[in-house]
Amino acid sequence: MLSSERFVVYGGTGYHHFDSRVLEHVNKATGLDLDFSHIKHSMWTDSEPGFRFARPEKIKDRHVIVFSCPITAKLYVQLQDIVVAAHHQYDAASVTVVMSFLRSRRMDHPEKTKEISRLQQFMLLLKFWGADRLVLCEPHNIANTQQFCDQAGLELFVGDPTRLFANAIMGLVQTLGQENVVVYSPDFGSGGRAMNLARAIGAGVVASPKRRLNGRVEAFADDPTFLARFKATYGDDIPVSCNMSDVADKHVLMREDEVASGSTANKTVGNLKAAGAKGVHLLATHPVCTWGWKNVLLPDEEGEAPPFTSIWFGNTRPRGFGETEYEGSTGGEITTVDMSPIVAETLIRAMEGIKD
Template sequence: MLRLKQLFKNQNREIMKKEIESQVLFFSGNGNHALGASTLRKFSEFAGTDCVFQHINFASFADREPDNRIPQYEKIAGKIVVFYQSMFTQELAEESLELIWTLKKQYGAIYLIAVFPFLRFRRQDHPEKKHEINRLKMIIDRLAHAGADEMIVATPHSEQMAENCDQYGIKFHHVDPSGFFAETIKTYLPTKTDGLTHVYAPDLGSVPRAVTLAKLLNGSVLYSVKKRDLNDETDIISLTTEKTKEISDKLQTNYNFPQINYAHPESIKGKIIIMVEDEVSTGDTANRTGRHLKKCGAASIFFLATHAVLTPGWRNKLFHENPFEKIIMTNSITRDYEKRTGGFIHDISLSLPLATTIYQAVKNRLQQGTP
């Protein structure tokens, strides 16, 4: 019986391999192509075939208008296309829109899966702020009109991304690196922590990520509440005991996780604190938060962030009176030589979780049949 099951599994794998080879094409923009290449190698391992990115000639006219071309465009009609791009600049955003439109609307791809380890405008996602342009919603609207059918993104800033995708008819997939963060951070922690490990959410928006990581580490969650002023500066708000209990009870119920409590100084003293954020931009907020935790008596502080945005001057701000034992970031955005730190930052790759998610999306589409 076991041999029959294995034979059936092997036959299904061989069928999937042939369907991928005959029906799926892969394209990449210029945004962090190294991660795209390693992701496609992982995908090829799952598929049992040697997948490659189709060639794109990237060029521009004398007036700097784009002149990108796809030499073997005749292969695209009727195919499922996977398009990869880490969209961390405006130029890469426009390149993505142009290429997705070209693949889908001009050359006739029947279905398009867009893979964005980092999505431009991800933080501009506040519909309640009427004075701000909702650029996250705008870019998702434009991607839908360009032809994206599915979208894979690592660590969204909030649930607004999934809601916007649903509004515009794009199937959304969230790649969560928490498992990789957990395995990496364990190598830096003592063998026995005996309840000393707390995952710290610097604001309420970070609580979902903190809960996921705390469960993987068998730890608990501490949170703070912040306010952001018109200059985008943040400060921790002091709350009454009654208010913190009200918030904690609500969070514990919402996440079905009783180990969520407000970060009082006495709950931090002598503890191992793991800060978790979706991104690092200037580095200033993370640094100030880390130094605050240090003043509260934290035994050691680790900082985890998915997206290394790292705006000019970030290094001096992030490492000012460096409060961190270790910083861990993913490679959703390429961190070139000029942004290296001499070992202060531990890099982890998103290639495996991205490849797993892409493979499942492709497999589901092939099993469902093209629309």
């Protein structure tokens, strides 16, 4: 049985207002009364960090929950400080790290010798620091993330935001008519996200017969081979096509795990419109939003139409790097889909599995 006395919660390392919403959902769903314990942020005169716990004696023999969104080197070091100190210095019973956005998510291929497998390294470091379990919202590659967690000895809990996106766009789908909507998968690896959303809204899927291997895009030998493997992997309970002509006169939903510069999404929407799509709607969980993303996704030159009919972003991290929340806003041109409920549900699953 869950009890507030068993847990100590720390946050404030990157994205506190989102973390607060997650904790509110946890308390409401479980009847707990958890709150964030205070962390003192300071710096010594020689520029050494003075970051520390306000009441470290609370940690001993309790389960520590650490919220973190380490999108900068400073936040990464703060996460390390909290986990190492909680486990090794203050004798926490266990440490759970909650990361709505996963660091190094794309550097996940040890076989690519010209690139350090930083996701694998990060999981090993988390365990070495003292973490016991990790809560995530839709990492880029769930299979690789699970493999690296298993290798490190970390329990992994993953939240699927499909339901939240489906609920958010259901009004749009009903207005357009389900028969006029398809979900697009730009390659084989994106099929799971596309199929899950299609099931949730009652639509079919159009998938491009490509796959990504070691950074290269390769086409399947033929369409029947692609479809057979696609259905064997993701299910055959809904209609799936790999014929681009099937997007003609349809409203297409592009379901992505993240958007960075927006250039890849912009190229894809051009291909879909060339194939006759009536409208294209972009749904992305993680708004990475690197420099210049607004110029790509939301052009404001006179006479230049925006590429997407509508854009829906999750709020798992701040948009961009170093921008204020206002600077990352768009005046309503992008609809925010709150991801905190699924992160809370996933955290509760992790908490319920903790044994004293």
